[in-house]
Amino acid sequence: MIDYQSIIDKYYPSENELRRILLTHSRSVAAKAMRIADLHPELRLDKEFVQEAAMLHDIGIFRCDAPGIQCFGTEPYICHGIIGAQILRDEGYERHARVCERHTGTGITVEEIDAQQLPLPRRDYQPENLEEKVICYADKFFSKTHLERERTVLETAQSLEKFGNKGVKRFLEWAKIFE
DSSP states (O other), X not given: OOOHXXXXXXXXXXXXXXXXXXXXXXXXXXXXXXXXXXXXGGGOOOHHHHHHHHHHXXXXXXXXXXXXXXXXXXXOGGXXXXXXXXXXXXXXXXXXXXXXXXXSBTBBOHHHHHHHTOSSOSSOBOOOSHHHHHHHHHHTTOOSSSTTOOOOHHHXXXXXGGGOHHHHHHHHHHHHHHO
């Protein structure tokens, strides 16, 4: 068990709007992921890990340039997952780091990096195990700009369309398992 709150406190020490956004969003994602774990005991998810990793999946947003969610860093927002992964690796949490780097969209492939010329190291960032997939899936239902609202499966699938059909297909495959 890790003390995810102390990690959050280390990187978000001030009570401010960015910390509020991060915590509200992460709590929503964690709650949805835990509901999925409770609804599907047959998946044998590591619930403790799911809770921790869901709370830390966006730890890297503070270094990104996304003023709409109070992020005033210098890195492109698409990089928040790999930034968070490095933070968690530096803290000694490899398994949690993998969730950070694999939760963007429904995962990002090398082909998508090339086709979209994304500023990411050229490698695969797709969730591999069930815990990674559940957190990635749960994350898609909550934006950081409308914190009070959970999207439906249909709304979420539609929001993913702008990134291509492969991501929508992955999301809908997960919905069959997790809903």
